[in-house]
Amino acid sequence: MRNAFVDELISRAEQDESIILVVGDLGYGVVEPFARRFPKRFFNAGVAEQNMMGLSAGLASEGFHVFAYSIANFPTFRCAEQIRNDIDYHKLPVTIVAVGGGLAYGNLGYSHHAVQDYALLRSMPNLLIASPGDPMEVKACMRYLFDHPQPSYLRLGKAGEPCIHESVPIVSPGKWLTIYKAENSKKIFLTTGATLATVNALLVDGTMDSAWSLSSLPLWGMKYKSDQIRQASSYDEVRAVEDHLVDAGFGSWLLEATSKDPSVVSKIKLFGLDSNVCGMVGKQSTLNNLGGLSKETLCKQ
């Protein structure tokens, strides 16, 4: 995903001089092509996230679309108030980019586990969350953000994720993106972020019966709740899947978005991480399994 990110960024920056990349002394092996191609629009802010986010807001206030890139919780929790006051409140076009969403850096320990980021960022009234599920969705989300610069959070995995889509889809905030539509389907998985690949694998290998449909929702946030009841109401069961703590995450957002219609709420089941993963170390797949995203749990009838 991170390579799709930098490729797409370079491609757009060729035509759009407002694009700036600021990094927090991270991005080895990823950001160099951008830095070489656009040395005047690349800044390493050093290991200083508060200033990185504050200066990104300042640049954005002068008409730049700033991508502020770092790992896991560093560009979010460390500088949460800069995001809240400087970026979100002033509605400035800064796209906060975090690599290592969820438990992608599982072995690196709790400091590097981004499993509360949705909770923080979905509490920002003007902020759009972009949580792509594969490299194609990364490009799709970025194209949307280029065309609609705004306070935003782009949550990436790391490298090597499989492409689920054959081409770059068109994405829109709050709109479920069809991956697989079963005939007369009444049951659907709705994923955000990297769990797209996890659930897709269950459908592809036949673990899950073919009555299930699959959609992803890569763009969402506080402002984009309005159309969720309509989209959910055509199903008998909606399984919302995320690699984030169940608390205050994507599924919780979906429940809030549908809360005015109890008949819809009752169809939604949440599949996210349990707090027992907090503090554990291991491979992403190991921790996801432990936390509640195992094949068995997801397939449970």
Next chain:
Amino acid sequence: MRNTQALSKSIRQHALRMVHRAKASHIASALSIADILGVLYGRILNVDPQNPQLNLRDRFILSKGHSCVAVYAALAECGFFDVKLLDSYGDDFSWLMNHISHHVPGVELSTGSLGHGLPFGVGKALAAQIRDESWRTVVLLSDGEMDEGSNWEALMFASHHKLNKLVAIIDYNKLQSLDTIENTLNLEPLVDKLSAFGCKVVEIDGHDHEQLAHALMNIDTQKPLAVIAHTTKGKGVSFMEGRIEWHYKNPNDEQMALAIAELEGSHA
């Protein structure tokens, strides 16, 4: 260019009336910066009240957002909006909120949480440098605010990138919210610290308009400018000067009358 002494006096009068009427706090912090603002808006800043978003304007950021009444007063006096609107300060739904608001014409950034203005100003100064434009970014900070690590992060970046159009003015009135700077977290040796972080440092009397003007016209070819303005918190009202309690206290009617009378009697 206008009479900066008269402007500073008006700022003090407005600030007192606004804070008194709204029963608000922070009058002493506002009085502390009235001279700095008088010189900035009277002589230094290139801003156009008729066109607050002018591309090549100087950008002024009040990082100590709690002193907003002084800036609202300066902006109104300069014609950014009607002076009468100052009376709405503190009212329900007023856009003149009690920490500075970017919804007010001429205000670049809403602050209120300390340590935000300088990093934001660094971004603006960097934007000017990228575009090779000559406007300046002036950030006014409190002394207590220098406790915030984000300011020192910002200074490292600013000096590394030679943002010589960035000016940080520190309102050094030596008082924080509960006690003196010295008894809270000592800032000294402040000149040495700012110099070590790569700034050109000028130390002045923050109530002396000539010194202020001279310092603020000083542009280094490479370094960001840090102006340490030695000030008196509550300046201009004798019973507020140097008194901790006027960070939060609000003047009663009698104190208000005394304060206004003192200002009326002052030269300018």
